[in-house]
Amino acid sequence: MLQSHQLTFSYAPTKRFAFPDIRCNDSEAVLILGKSGTGKTTLLHLLALLLRPENGSVTIDQTDLTQLPPAKTATFRAAHVGIIYQKPHFVSALSVMDNLLLANYLAKNPQDKNRARELAAHLGFAEHLNKKTHQMSQGEQQRVSIARAVMNKPGVILADEPTSSLDDVNCARVVALLREQSEQIGASLIVVTHDQRLKDEFSNQVIL
């Protein structure tokens, strides 16, 4: 379960954001819609504590992230939050398999090759596990991103514009996979986007 309360953030005194509260129960999904520049990525980064809010709190599975000592934040995030970025960030020197296992390592969990193989088979990139990520198409890379985000069965999945660069077929496929994976592990799924194609896919919506 994810809940934010009265989050505010400033990049500069003239650029201040006060965000609506977000609540997303286990196995549920919330779509956060907004035009370019309304602060969608900023909000997502606050929810993951990649940015520290000026005020307010972010609670994930009963832990208030804003109260965690900085040294514990990265490990908590790695174990409890799966993040899918608009453009996937991988370690280019590593294989697809090792990029997936890195998620386990960063969360201080045992490396689970079987889970990586299962996810790859289910998400349709089993034959690419030994490749480097740059040898895959954008749609394939997006599916690897989803697999990496759920490697540790996190309580929360945060997706930043997961579909904006995809065609309609891959857009529908990525949404279906995100929902299916989050329901399977009982995670809260938060998607931020300006992609109007997703409007009809989610009943819980927050407009920025």
Ligand SMILES: Nc1ncnc2c1ncn2[C@@H]1O[C@H](COP(=O)(O)OP(=O)(O)OP(=O)(O)O)[C@@H](O)[C@H]1O
């Ligand atoms: N590091 C930064 N320093 C100063 N201003 C920033 C910084 N990052 C973002 N901004 C500004 O804050 C505002 C919100 O940015 P943000 O990336 O959260 O918007 P967004 O809604 O995700 O936009 P888009 O849909 O275009 O990705 C923008 O006006 C942006 O210029």
